[in-house]
């Protein structure tokens with residue numbers, strides 16, 4: 001598993017989400033990046049549940065559809081995983097070199113990982129900060145992902161005719177995307193939160209480093225399920241109502257009430273995690289919270305979160321520092337889909 005590649009050949013960023021598969025292809029202009037190609041296609045409900053692939057055929061078909069609809073030529077892709085099968089932990093270890101750690105990582109990791117060590121892929125990054133360099137300990141970011149999950153993802157991507165070169169983690173892709181687009185904020189402590197259909201990835205970062213990550217099983221599907229319950233409709237009807245569809249089964253007023261109630265639940269979950277972080281790092285102050293993922297489109301969610309967490313909240317634009325040819329892509333359209341492409345952009349920034 002290659003998690004931290006930054007140099008080398010460009011790859012296509014392919015974000016296999018619960019509700020939709022998104023891709024972004026970037027090219028180097030010599031002065032930065034430009035969008036070469038991008039798109040998405042939705043997946044039927046229950047295709048992916050909590051990060052696990054339940055219906056591989058639908059995923060393969062969806063990827064093939066993207067390849068043919070968007071005339072994707074590039075074969076090398078970066079994909080990502082998240083959810084319960086992925087563990088990201090910051091651990092403190094006696095100081096050692098990278099190659100010493102390489103040899104010892106399995107022994108060290110065993111103490112921190114709730115799965116059988118033989119069932120996981122392990123990667124790490126030494127986070128030695130200058131002030132700690134003289135000490136006897138070092139901080140290490142430990143990443144473990146269930147092998148069977150990774151293998152499933154690799155298999156479907158291959159079956160669709162692509163070569164998975166990098167397996168990333170949603171939260172890290174988000175961080176990469178953020179660092180490219182908001183370089184002036186490098187000294188600020190900020191919280192990045194991607195709210196998708198089933199998982200919310202939270203990553204608190206500062207100075208190009210992740211201080212805290214957490215995946216919470218909550219997202220757009222919760223809104224849909226709440227509408228389903230309230231109006232006794234099926235998932236598809238509820239999803240349609242959520243997206244602004246009209247039906248005699250529920251007035252816009254009722255829908256709004258359900259949306260706001262669910263947004264309060266989402267906001268509370270974010271607040272709980274931020275409070276946990278602040279309790280762990282009492283000396284740190286979060287400057288602002290960035291939201292991405294399809295749920296940023298839920299009306300009033302931003303305001304509800306803002307009131308709950310008591311921080312400035314902004315919607316991420318992953319194309320802030322990526323140029324776009326307006327003759328090829330409508331800037332307004334990119335603006336509109338930007339928050340949904342946040343993870344894909346982060347993946348497209350990886351190199352083999």
Ligand SMILES: Nc1ncnc2c1ncn2[C@@H]1O[C@H](COP(=O)(O)OP(=O)(O)OP(=O)(O)O)[C@@H](O)[C@H]1O
Pocket residue numbers: 016017018019020021195196197198199200219220221239242243292293294295297298299340
């Ligand atoms: N206009 C909208 N109003 C409300 N919700 C929306 C809107 N557009 C998209 N969504 C919701 O956003 C979610 C999809 O977002 P996204 O593509 O970021 O998720 P995903 O990556 O597929 O899921 P996950 O990351 O959880 O695996 C869905 O629940 C969808 O209903």
Ligand SMILES: [Mg+2]
Pocket residue numbers: 015017018196197293343
């Ligand atoms: Mg997602």
